Amino acid sequence: MKPSVAVVILNWNGKRLLEKFLPSVVKTNYPNLQVVVGDNCSDDDSVAFVKTNYPMVKVLRNNRNYGFAEGYNKILAQVKADYYVLLNSDVEVPENWISPVIDLMESDRKIAAAQPKIKWQLDKTQYEYAGAAGGFLDKYAFPFCRGRIFDAVEVDTGQYDDVKEVFWASGAALFIKSEAWKAVGGLDADLFAHMEEIDLCWRLKNMGYKVMFCPDAEVYHVGGGSLNATNPFKTFLNFRNNLIIMQKNLPKNEVFQMIFIRFFIDLAALIHFLFKGETKFAWAVSKAHVDFFRRLKQSNRKRTAVQIPFHEHVGVLPSSIVYNYFIKKIKRFSHLTGSL
Template sequence: MINTPKVAVVILNWNGVKYLKQFLPSVLASTWPGLEIVIGDNASADDSISFLKENYPAIRIIQNDKNYGFTGGYNRVLNQVEADYYILLNSDVEVTPGWIEPVISLMESDEQIAAAAPKLLSFAQKDQFEHAGAAGGFIDSFGYPFCRGRMFYEVEHDLGQYEQSGEVFWASGASLFIKKKYWDEAGGFDEHFFAHMEEIDLCWRLKNLGYKVMYCAQSTIYHVGGGTLNAENPFKTYLNFRNNLLLLKKNLPFWRAFFVISIRFCMDLLAIFRFMAEGKRKDAWAVSRAHQNFVLGLMGIRGSGYGVRDFNNRTDNAKPRTTQHASGTISKNLKGMYKGSIVWAFFAKKKTKFTDLDQADLI
């Protein structure tokens, strides 16, 4: 590249000193010229800051005054970082040599590419895809996200089946590459999400503006997953169900959103019954609270679920989320959407791998 883009790796930390100790050295070994590494801290109560200052005094630290969640934390930190590309990297990620170069090269090849992610494998089992992003994110017509390499709880081994880079619907927030100008145009993360599915919302908004989101097979990282909220945490259940409804409400046309959300409420009731049958009463209650918060938000009433603001009450620094392209036109890009129901395909038709799906049903 004649003009080397300025790239900043930004790691948002919250009480994650053990991950900083374990994985920061691999990030520091990155070979991108002039790379800036920034640690944004969401008011950690552990010794993260003292560890960084003592062991990595050259690393820039940006401290938030409290925990603003994944969304608010990143918004505030990135407001203070200047670069052509941001790489939003989870603290529980081990990167590999030369992991940045292939992704930036791919994104530089097309002005319309706004965001991208590398191949995401499991740190615990390195020949297996990782749940949070695998080989690129997709979404079905009812708003259920899934990945190449991961559908619901079925995770594939990496056998070289997804070695082709290409356009997807969403890129994982575990390692999200995004051009700063498009981050700014989209308005960053929506802070109503707090955490979980915020990257899907951001990618959907970018695609509604006509931009592309890519998967880069030539770059690999290893993700621990569940570093802040593990899969058994009812708060995570609450966020996943609440935020999925919010995702649909925001990004679909009104009548389509009304239709899909009505169906999702019925399907979520089945999830409540399943949780109850499995003895997971806190998870069942979390789904119910997610519905309550969503409905109260529609009515303009502030919800009380788990202390997270409902979507009609932004945090003080939250910016309006733009829905208009800078050129004044909107050209939606739905590449990466599955026209059918992934629930029906997976549970009824037993299609447990991405390659089992009818490729004609993928936009």
């Protein structure tokens, strides 16, 4: 029998998205599947919509909006399956999107997490910003994707159709073995949203697990379903959380130097926002740094027991993605030099 899989969609006031994308999920062709909608205390009628129209879908409700990270922690504590799939509510799926990923993960006990190819739902020839063909970090722990560097998103021509170990798998369609989820302690609730999947994957890798990209399955993501790119709060979360996950997961002899360098990179981003007249985003970067220091002791207590030297991880670019993109004008992952 195939391993049991639970596809879990976290919802908050997302009736419009559930109406559009839940039909494709319930048509999934997989023999040992349950579909769960975990509701983060919505005040629209999305829960009633699911219960009325999709009685085969299990609905679990949180007593308040816990955000993405803790919201999933609360819901998955109530779900039993061999594999969890954390699926965004704004993702369309084809019928056979689960089996290829599960088959890959079953082939190696060290594989804890994986993602399918993630393409843009509005133009399915393109990769999608949040995940593309797998996630990587540069030498200063700045995240980017195979198929997407900053705002340069590539058309999918089959250039990344190889099974590949990556640094992180996107939370838009994250497959994870339930035993690995429990071993690593789930998502970090203090991150609230954004980069929590990078933190999760980093902790898994520090435990000796692998994170993989599976090209034989693909899904179609709209993106920005909860917070779009024009929201300064998203900028705040991205900058703050990136610093927090570095503090938590880097070895002691690397963490101070890396964060010190990142402060200067972030300062350049702040100045860039100011020159563009985007003062709300500049202020968001500043607030991110203040909040990072405010949480320093709290985050320090969450440091993993073992930290592998950063450059020894698979999926780390041995140069700066900021320099490659803005100075060298490299827009495609395949044009990057160095071992990846």
